[in-house]
Amino acid sequence: xxxVEPKSWLLLGAGFLLSVTGCAVGPDYEKPKLELPPSWxxxxxxxxxxxxxxxxxxWVVLNDPVLESLIERSAKANLDLRExxxxxxxSRALRDFSTGRYSxxxxxxxxYVRSRDSEDGLASLLGRKVDQINFHSAGFDSSWEIDLFGGxxxxxxxxQASLEASIxxxxxxxxxxxxxxxxxxxxxxxIQTRIRFAxxxxxxxxxxxKLTEDRFNAGIAPELDVTQAKLNLANTESEVPSLRLAxxxxxxxxxxxxxxxxxxxxxxxxxxxxxxxxxxxxxAGLPADLxxxxxxxxQAERQLAAQTAKIGVATADxxxxxxxxxxxxxxAVELSDMGDLPSRAYSFGPNLRWxxxxxxxxxxxxxxxxxxxxxxxxxxERTVLSAVEEVENAMTAYRQESxxxxxxxxxxxxxxxxxxxVQSLYKSGLTDFQNVLDMQRTLFLQQDKLTTSLGQxxxxxxxxxxxxxxxxxxxLLDTQAQDIGQVEGKGT
Numbered sequence: 001x002x003x004v005e006p007k008s009w010l011l012l013g014a015g016f017l018l019s020v021t022g023c024a025v026g027p028d029y030e031k032p033k034l035e036l037p038p039s040w041x042x043x044x045x046x047x048x049x050x051x052x053x054x055x056x057x058x059w060v061v062l063n064d065p066v067l068e069s070l071i072e073r074s075a076k077a078n079l080d081l082r083e084x085x086x087x088x089x090x091s092r093a094l095r096d097f098s099t100g101r102y103s104x105x106x107x108x109x110x111x112y113v114r115s116r117d118s119e120d121g122l123a124s125l126l127g128r129k130v131d132q133i134n135f136h137s138a139g140f141d142s143s144w145e146i147d148l149f150g151g152x153x154x155x156x157x158x159x160q161a162s163l164e165a166s167i168x169x170x171x172x173x174x175x176x177x178x179x180x181x182x183x184x185x186x187x188x189x190x191i192q193t194r195i196r197f198a199x200x201x202x203x204x205x206x207x208x209x210k211l212t213e214d215r216f217n218a219g220i221a222p223e224l225d226v227t228q229a230k231l232n233l234a235n236t237e238s239e240v241p242s243l244r245l246a247x248x249x250x251x252x253x254x255x256x257x258x259x260x261x262x263x264x265x266x267x268x269x270x271x272x273x274x275x276x277x278x279x280x281x282x283x284a285g286l287p288a289d290l291x292x293x294x295x296x297x298x299q300a301e302r303q304l305a306a307q308t309a310k311i312g313v314a315t316a317d318x319x320x321x322x323x324x325x326x327x328x329x330x331x332a333v334e335l336s337d338m339g340d341l342p343s344r345a346y347s348f349g350p351n352l353r354w355x356x357x358x359x360x361x362x363x364x365x366x367x368x369x370x371x372x373x374x375x376x377x378x379x380x381e382r383t384v385l386s387a388v389e390e391v392e393n394a395m396t397a398y399r400q401e402s403x404x405x406x407x408x409x410x411x412x413x414x415x416x417x418x419x420x421x422v423q424s425l426y427k428s429g430l431t432d433f434q435n436v437l438d439m440q441r442t443l444f445l446q447q448d449k450l451t452t453s454l455g456q457x458x459x460x461x462x463x464x465x466x467x468x469x470x471x472x473x474x475x476l477l478d479t480q481a482q483d484i485g486q487v488e489g490k491g492t
Contacts, residue, residue: 024150025319026312029157029305032377034384036287041392055283055293055470059182062276062458066268067185070258074181077259081177084170091166095159101152104144104324111137136338139329139345146323151316158309165302171295171472179466181257183459188250189275190455194448195243196272198236201444204419205233208436211427225433232437236444275454278461284395284468290387293469297387300380307376311369317362320354387467394463401457408450415443 059071075081113135147153209229215221251269252262291297326348332338355362422439425431465471 024153024312025315026150026154027308029308031301032304032380034291034381036290036384036388038286040284040287040395055285055465055468056473058465058470059178061278061280061461062182062186063279064185064273064276066271066273067182067276070185070254071178071181074177074258075174078177078257079259080173081170084166084173088163088166088170091159091163095156095163098152098155098159101145101155102147104142106140106142108140109138109329111135113137134333134335135331136333136335137329137331138338139327139331141327142325143351144324145321148322149316149319151313151321154309154312154316158306158313161302161306161309165299165306168295168299168302172299175295175466175469175471177257178471179462181254182462184250184253184257186276186455186458186462188247188254188269189273190451191243191247191250192270192273193275193451193454195240195247197444197447197451198239198243201236201440201447202233202240205229205236205440208423208440209233212433220429221433228433228437232440239448275451276458277454278458282461282464284391284464287388287391290384290391290469294383294387295469295472297380297383297469300376300383304373304376304380307369307373311366311373314362314366314369317355317365320352323351323353325349325351390467391464394460394467398457398460398464401453401460405450405453405457408446408453412443412446412450415439415446419443 059067114132115135116132145152209226212221212225212229216223216226248262251265254269255262255265258265285293291301326346328344328346330338330343331345332340332343337343419436419439422431422435426433426436
C-alpha cells in the first residue's frame, strides 16, 4: 500500500493553498453600460474664429482678472475643500488598514509576577512551606490569516473603490466651489450695476423734480406735477437700500468661500467693475463625456464598485477561515535563567474556523449587501440622468436668456431716446407731465431688467460649465493638496 510521507502532505497542502489563494467569492464588478444620447438638444457651439476654452479653466471666458484671482485663492483657502481633502486622507488610511490584513500579526509581550500563597490557605492543610515566587516571561504571539476564499481581497477592493470615490468627491466640491465663487461674483457685479443705474435715474428724477418745482413757482405747471415727481423719485430711491443689502451679502458670501472674514474683501470688491461677459465659444462636447468629466457620476460609479465588493466580503463568511498561529516565550523563575535553552516555551499550528449554524444571519447579510448594491446602481443611473438634465436645462436657459438680453438692449435704448424726447416736449409745453413720468419709470425698469439679464446670461454660462463638470483635471489633486499644505502629494 502506497504511504504518503509527511513531507508530501506539506507539499500537497501548500499546493492547495496556492490554488485557492487569490480566488474571490462574490460577483466580479463590471462597470454599468449606459446608452447616452448622441448629442445635445440645445447645441451651444458658436461658429466663430475663437478657439473654445478648455473646461478645466472655463472661467477665463469671462475676462475678469479679479474673478480669476478669487478662484485661485479659493482653491487654497476654502474650508469645504480642505475638509474633502481630509476625507481623502481618511479613505487612504482605511485602504491601507484593510491591506494590512494580508500580513501576519505579531504581538510582543513581557511580564514579571511576584506571588505568594496564603499561609492559612491550602498550603497549611498540605503542610507546605509558603514561599514567595518570582516569574519572568517574554516572547511574542503571532497569527496569519490565509485569504483562501478572497474575503480580504474583496475588502481591499471595496476600500480602494471608496478611496477613489473620495477623490472624486474632492473634485465635485472643487467644481461647486469655483461655480459658487463665479456665481456670487457675477451677482455682485450685477447688483452694483443695478445700483449705478438706480443712482443715475435718481439724479435724473431729481432734476425733473426741480424742473416741476420751478414751473409750479412760475405758475405754468400744476402742483400735481410736483407731487408726482416726488412720488416717482421716492419710489426709485426705495430700491437702493435693498440693493445695498444684497451687495453686502454677496461680498460676505465670497469672503466665506475664500475662508476669510468679510472685511478682507470690502475694498477689492467694491471697485467699479462691469458685469463679466463671455468672450469665447462653449466647448460642450458630447453627452457621453459626462461619464468621464462629472465627478459626481464618477463618485457614484466608484461607490457602486465598493458596495459590489462588500457582497464578496459577506459571502466569504460562508466558507471556513484558515490561519496559522504560533507563540514563542522565554519563561523562568529567575531572571538570570531567561536566556537558557530550557526556558523556551512555544506552540504553533494551523487554526480552522467555520460557522456551521448561525440562524441564516450570514445569508441574510449577503442579501443586505446585494440590496445595497442595487440601490447604489440606481443612484448611479439617476446621477447620470440628472446630469444630462442639468446640461440641457442650462443650455436652454443660456440660449433663451441671450435672446431676451438682445430684446432688452433694444428696449432700453428706445427708452433712453423716449425720455430725451418727452423731456424736450415737456419743456416746450407740448406734452403733459404724465408722459414724462411714464417714460422715466419705463427707462428705470428697462435698464434694471437689462442689467439683470446681462448677469443672468453669465450665470447660465456658469451653470453650463458646472453641469459639464468643468473646473478640474486629474493632475490637479496633488498640486492643490501641496498648496494647502495638509497632506503630502500622493498619486491618485
